[in-house]
Every structure is written in C-alpha cells, then in structure tokens.
Amino acid sequence: MTKELGDVAVRQHPAAPVEVTVRGQDRPGRTFRLLRGAACGLGVAGTIVVGRASGVLDGVLAVALLLLVVLAVPVSRELSRRVLVVGCLLLGWVPVLWWVPLPVGVAGRGTALLAVVAGGLTAWVAAGEAPARRGRRLLPRLRLVDIVPVGAALGTAFVLAPWWRAAAGENALGMLLRGWDHSAHFNMSEMIRRHGLVIPALGPAPGGETWVYAHYPQGYHAVVATFMELVSPEVGPIGDEVLLYARTMAGVVVLAATVLVAGVCALPRLRRAPLLAIALSAGVWSVLVLGPGGRILSDGFPNYLLACVLLASLPLVLLPVVRVASPVHVAAAGAAIAGIAHGWILLLVLAAPTLLLLVVPLRRGRWRAGGGAWAWTVATGVAVLGSIAVALRTVGGQRLDAVLVIDGGGTTLRLLIPALLVAACLLVGVATVVARRGSRATTTLARPVLVALLPVVGGVVALGIGWLQLRTTGHLGYYFWKFAIAWTIFSAVALVAGVVGFVSAPRVAARPWPRLVRASLALVAVGASVLVWGGVHPALPSRGHAAPGIAARVELGATSLAPPPSAAALLAAASAAPASPERRAVFVTTPVDPGVFGISAAQWYSALTSTWTDEGNVSLSRLGGDVHTPTDAVNVARVILAADPSAAVVVAPEFRDAVRAGLRGDGWGDRVLSW
Incomplete structure (x- = not known):
C-alpha cells in the first residue's frame, strides 16, 4: 500500500518496517548494485590472495581473520548461536574441499576459503540498497x-x-x-x-x-x-x-x-x-x-x-x-x-x-x-x-x-x-x-x-x-x-x-x-x-x-620439557631420508624410552617420511622383539630383508657399521640405512 504525502512516497507493508523514499533521490538500480557488489567482492578477495602470496597474511593472523570472517556471516543475530552454527558448518563441511582436485594452485584451499567467504560477504553488503544497513547485520548482538x-x-x-x-x-x-x-x-x-x-x-x-x-x-x-x-x-x-x-x-x-x-x-x-x-x-x-x-x-x-x-x-x-x-x-x-x-x-x-x-x-x-x-x-x-x-x-x-x-x-x-x-x-x-x-x-x-x-x-x-x-x-x-x-x-x-x-x-x-x-x-x-x-x-x-584432563596436562608438560631421546632420533632419521626413496624403509631401532615401542617408532618413521603403505605394514609386523644390540638389529633386519626384496632397514648410527658387516655375507649391506 502506498500513500502520497506531499513529495514523499511512503510504502507500507504489514510485515516490514516503513520505508521512506524521497522523490528525485532514487536508489541505484539493481544492475548497478550487482556490479558494485561484484567489484567490491572481487577487490577484497584479490587483496586476500595477494596478501597470502606475499606472506603478509600468514600465521596466526590468517587463522584469526578466517574465524572473524566466518563469524560475520549473519546466520543469527545472537553471537553464541552464530558461533554454534558457523562452527558446525566450518568443522563439518570444510573437509569436502579436499575430496576432489580443485584449481586453487599454490594458493591452496585455505586461501580460497578465506577469499571466497570474505569476498562473498563484501559483495553481499555492497550489492544492497542500503549497504550500511546490511553491514550492521554482520555484527552480532552481544549479551x-x-x-x-x-x-x-x-x-x-x-x-x-x-x-x-x-x-x-x-x-x-x-x-x-x-x-x-x-x-x-x-x-x-x-x-x-x-x-x-x-x-x-x-x-x-x-x-x-x-x-x-x-x-x-x-x-x-x-x-x-x-x-x-x-x-x-x-x-x-x-x-x-x-x-x-x-x-x-x-x-x-x-x-x-x-x-x-x-x-x-x-x-x-x-x-x-x-x-x-x-x-x-x-x-x-x-x-x-x-x-x-x-x-x-x-x-x-x-x-x-x-x-x-x-x-x-x-x-x-x-x-x-x-x-x-x-x-x-x-x-x-x-x-x-x-x-x-x-x-x-x-x-x-x-x-x-x-x-x-x-x-x-x-x-x-x-x-x-x-x-x-x-x-x-x-x-x-x-x-x-x-x-x-x-x-x-x-x-x-x-x-x-x-x-x-x-x-x-x-x-x-x-x-x-x-x-x-x-x-x-x-x-x-x-x-x-x-x-x-x-x-x-x-x-x-x-x-x-x-x-x-x-x-x-x-x-x-x-x-x-x-x-x-x-x-x-x-x-x-x-x-x-x-x-x-x-x-x-x-x-x-x-x-x-x-x-x-x-x-x-x-x-x-x-x-x-x-x-x-x-x-x-x-x-x-x-x-x-x-x-x-x-x-x-x-x-x-x-x-x-x-x-x-589435568593429569594429562601435567604428564604432557613434563614430557614436553624433557622429550624422550627417541623423538630426536626419529626426526633426525626422517630428515635424512630421501624425498623419493628407492626402497621401502623400515625403522628397526627400538627406543629405550619407557612406553615407546619399536613398532610404534617404526610407524612414526613411515608417517614422518610420508611413505606409509599397507605393504609397509606387513614389513613392520616382522619387527619381532626389541633391538638393544647390533646383533639384535642384524637378526631383525635379516628377517625383514629376506621376506621383502624391495625393503631396506634404518638403524641407529652406532649400529650401522656392525649391521652392514653382519649382513654383508647375505649381500644386503647396501640395504642398511642410517642418519
């Protein structure tokens, strides 16, 4: 329903607030608003991509920006409700981005997600008849x-x-x-x-x-x-x-x-x-x-x-x-x-x-x-x-x-x-x-x-x-x-x-x-x-x-301050591993740390080198008992290498020469690696 009041047209709707439009001051047309929104959205998205490519928008800053941007999505006026909804959306649907190849290049999916959400929100605000009003909707009500x-x-x-x-x-x-x-x-x-x-x-x-x-x-x-x-x-x-x-x-x-x-x-x-x-x-x-x-x-x-x-x-x-x-x-x-x-x-x-x-x-x-x-x-x-x-x-x-x-x-x-x-x-x-x-x-x-x-x-x-x-x-x-x-x-x-x-x-x-x-x-x-x-x-x-929870905190804190020696050994071994190994490597050195077992250390080596396969698990299952001496290492290595011609073993530096010498008679000395 429209009432004429002098040179002011008042449009009334029973389910909407009264909206006043002064003649001669018509708001921008729909096409212009859409173009304005697209330009602003692309500008913000492009700025984020450039910031990420230049290294300016990395680290905790990038994570904080993503969380702020998703919290600005006006799914609810209440802040706590918004945290619940966007939190579920983020934690539940983001994995879909990694199911299929996407043309994101070196920018990556994290950059694409941040740019799309920020650019989309900006475009939505700028494309509105009253951008300021839409912008206010991005801010939740605080209680x-x-x-x-x-x-x-x-x-x-x-x-x-x-x-x-x-x-x-x-x-x-x-x-x-x-x-x-x-x-x-x-x-x-x-x-x-x-x-x-x-x-x-x-x-x-x-x-x-x-x-x-x-x-x-x-x-x-x-x-x-x-x-x-x-x-x-x-x-x-x-x-x-x-x-x-x-x-x-x-x-x-x-x-x-x-x-x-x-x-x-x-x-x-x-x-x-x-x-x-x-x-x-x-x-x-x-x-x-x-x-x-x-x-x-x-x-x-x-x-x-x-x-x-x-x-x-x-x-x-x-x-x-x-x-x-x-x-x-x-x-x-x-x-x-x-x-x-x-x-x-x-x-x-x-x-x-x-x-x-x-x-x-x-x-x-x-x-x-x-x-x-x-x-x-x-x-x-x-x-x-x-x-x-x-x-x-x-x-x-x-x-x-x-x-x-x-x-x-x-x-x-x-x-x-x-x-x-x-x-x-x-x-x-x-x-x-x-x-x-x-x-x-x-x-x-x-x-x-x-x-x-x-x-x-x-x-x-x-x-x-x-x-x-x-x-x-x-x-x-x-x-x-x-x-x-x-x-x-x-x-x-x-x-x-x-x-x-x-x-x-x-x-x-x-x-x-x-x-x-x-x-x-x-x-x-x-x-x-x-x-x-x-x-x-x-x-x-x-x-x-x-x-x-507190007991776990105390235990982890003590471990963090004094990490077990096996942690340094595993990182050193993984760092020395070739990027494209010719053989399937099995870590056979049993750590001396309480609670860390040989097969667990071997699994960690495979994980740290990104070479873990089902076939590798078969070799890991042959590790058998603990390896405390070079003789132990020779015996375990012989079982693994005999069963799998494509395998190699990784031993501690102090065991390397002894194990190679022990396996030289089998012709396997070159399949013994170390760091």
Whole structure:
C-alpha cells in the first residue's frame, strides 16, 4: 500500500518496517548494485590472495581473520548461536574441499576459503540498497551470556597448554609419542597437506602399493590440514611440520569446545539467564575437557574427540528450530552429521534419532515454507546423504561385528557416570511433563523432553556392543569404552537441554528465585562440576588425585620439557631420508624410552617420511622383539630383508657399521640405512 504525502512516497507493508523514499533521490538500480557488489567482492578477495602470496597474511593472523570472517556471516543475530552454527558448518563441511582436485594452485584451499567467504560477504553488503544497513547485520548482538564461551576457550587452552608451549618439533613429537594413534592421525593430516587430497582420493602409492588409511574417513584431518595451510602455506622441514600439527590439533580442540559451550549458551532460555548458563555450561565443559573426555587427546584420538563434540552439538542446533525447512540450521545440522560420519562413524547411531528434533512436535505449521527454503533444505539433505555414502564407501568391506571386537588401548571410565546421567535425564523429562501439564506451551517443551530421553538409545547401543564383546572376547574392549565416553558427553548435553526445558515450563518460570540464591547455586554448581573429577591444579589436588584432563596436562608438560631421546632420533632419521626413496624403509631401532615401542617408532618413521603403505605394514609386523644390540638389529633386519626384496632397514648410527658387516655375507649391506 502506498500513500502520497506531499513529495514523499511512503510504502507500507504489514510485515516490514516503513520505508521512506524521497522523490528525485532514487536508489541505484539493481544492475548497478550487482556490479558494485561484484567489484567490491572481487577487490577484497584479490587483496586476500595477494596478501597470502606475499606472506603478509600468514600465521596466526590468517587463522584469526578466517574465524572473524566466518563469524560475520549473519546466520543469527545472537553471537553464541552464530558461533554454534558457523562452527558446525566450518568443522563439518570444510573437509569436502579436499575430496576432489580443485584449481586453487599454490594458493591452496585455505586461501580460497578465506577469499571466497570474505569476498562473498563484501559483495553481499555492497550489492544492497542500503549497504550500511546490511553491514550492521554482520555484527552480532552481544549479551552477557556470550562471555561464557570465551571462558570455555580460555579454560580449554589452559588444559592444553603443553601443546602450545612446545618449543620445537622434538618437544611436540615427544608428547605425541605418548598416544599410539597419534602417528596415524599425523600421517593422514600431513598426507592431505602434501598431496592436496584425502588419502582415499589419491590413488595408488608409487610402485602400485596402497597408501595406509585409504579406507579411513578423514574429516578431522582435512580440517587440521586447512588450518595448517593457513598458518604455513608451504610444507616445511619435518620438525616444523610436527610442531605445527601439534599446535593446530590443540587449536581445533579449543575451537570445538568453544562451539559446544556456545551452543549451550544459545538455548533460548539461557540467553536471558547468564547465571544458569554458566552453571550448565560448566557441567558440559568439565565432562568434555576435565572428566571422561579429558584424556581423549593425549591418548591419541583427536578425530574421535571432534566427532563427540559434533554429536553433542547436534541437539543444540536443532532445539530452537521452528520450521522443518530452515536452510541455515539444516545445513549446520547436516555439517555435524557429515563430520560425525567422517570422524567416528559409529556415532551415527546416536545422531540418527536426534534428527527427530527437526520434526517434533508434529504440527502442520512447522512444515510451511517457501519453495526456495524447501529447495535449499532438500539439497542439504541430499548432500548429507552423499557425505554418509562417501564415508560408508571409504570403510566398505569391513564387517561391523568383527570391527567392534578389535582390542586396543585407551581410557576407560566408571559406568556409573553415564548411568547416573541417563537416570537424571529421565527424571528431568518426567518433571518437565508434570510441570507443563495443563499448559498449551507444548511446542517449546516437546523437544527438550525428547532430547532428554535420547541417551536411553545410547544406553541400548552400549549394552549391545558390550554383549557382543563379552560373548566374543570375554571382556569389554576398545570400541565399547570409546562409545561409552561419547555416550557420556552426549548425555551431559541432553541433561542440560532437559533442565532448560524444565525451567522454561510456565509453572517453573513463573516462580523466579531471588538473585542472591541463583548466584549462590550457580557458584556451587560450577564448583561441583569442575571439582567432581578431581583436582584442577597440580598444587591443589583433590583427595590425592587430579582430574583426568589435568593429569594429562601435567604428564604432557613434563614430557614436553624433557622429550624422550627417541623423538630426536626419529626426526633426525626422517630428515635424512630421501624425498623419493628407492626402497621401502623400515625403522628397526627400538627406543629405550619407557612406553615407546619399536613398532610404534617404526610407524612414526613411515608417517614422518610420508611413505606409509599397507605393504609397509606387513614389513613392520616382522619387527619381532626389541633391538638393544647390533646383533639384535642384524637378526631383525635379516628377517625383514629376506621376506621383502624391495625393503631396506634404518638403524641407529652406532649400529650401522656392525649391521652392514653382519649382513654383508647375505649381500644386503647396501640395504642398511642410517642418519
């Protein structure tokens, strides 16, 4: 509707603010605005590319700029909600960039991502009728509760401080040697960085061999490779690469923990209740960083830790969604699912029922949306199914029941913890139903009740895995304990969502407690959440023991200050290795360091030289016993070289001459390498 008021035309719309246009001062036409946006966007993108090419925009500055740029994407007006959504999008969808070759040249995918997002935002702002108004939309609304994710980031960085303090590659490798699987995850990340593709997309290794982990999903590793590329576009000496990987790994964990806590703070009720947000966020954070999840990283499972965070973030993304066709939120949820599928695929059994939050409650109004919204939502769903199909194809050919009974190292936990969390979720769910009895506010309460019941599904799956393992091996093993820890973290978030649903019930919300009481309860809750796992500082132990996360921090700190000699030996051996080795080299020197085994050192050598293949693993399996003397080295080398004519052995410098002399009679002296 338009009203004529003198020489001013006022256009009114019932669903939009009044817009005033003065005659004679018409805004630029659509074509001009599009050209202006394209020019500005290309200018910003080009500036970033030039800055990266010149080396000005490298290091931490590039990472900080990327995080600021993605946080400027106006997916929500609330800062915490924006951190959750863009965090899931970044951690879940960025790995897709490494699935296929892209024409990014030496600039790399990190530069392309930064340039596209920054240039796209600039183009969108400049192409608007009122660029200043669009520009203001890039700035999120700040609330007091937004301080909580910052505190979570600082707390996580404190717990992971040894990774930042590592002075050189030797110190970082010493810490990585404490977790057996770190060699595998470094290898995958470094291979992606060197070759520009995930290993399953690389094809055969030189000589027709198969790259190791060609059947392992590599979502986490692609994320790490992206950030490593942002910090240092060119691959450096192997010691620098190890140090960069260790710091980047810790940075990704800090980012993941921040995203999860921001998701808790973004729940509608908590945005206006900072004290309650602090208390509930502390509980979730402590489970992830201090308690059951505190040793995941030091044990060597960073990909699994990221998958746990994405799983726990999924209900937080879906809970506030009011329509099924919500492209932004569906894309964020899809990113979380893709990250889970390419991080630790078994957790999809918990992610699948969580998707019910998107359609509950079953009301016709939740399905109303425009054609564009539905098109984007359906396209996202297809992309998610495609990502799951890629993950399944990657791990294809493996029997699930055979995989689940594989044994391995790792942290266990007291099963009483997830059992208590599930019981608390059920109790809160019942209390919420009672509190909303007779109320019409079922729309906002049905989903918190559902998410409070989801941990029961995890309990059923855990029982199934445990039953299979007990029947097959007679004891609970690797996959049971890892699933149990993920189930615990997910249950903690489900409990928080249930509590928020309970306090949002009209009968409960209508009876607010005095501020002093709320502050006191919040302080007690934070203290209990943090201290329940043990001491949080080496000088203040609780009953003689530290929380798992703090204990890992102390151990890693000591290792970083005094790295084991094997770390320096491995880096020296890898640095001396030829770029294109003619033979498959097997590291046969057993380190004297406690907890570092010969086969682990050999795997690290293969990872550090980017020569690890399935065929090489066969040679590694022949290492046999420890190698403490030149005679031991000769015996082990003879077994390896006799079985594989294409192999060579790498021995310590002090063993080199003796081993060559011992193998000269077999004609294998030239197949003994050293550094």
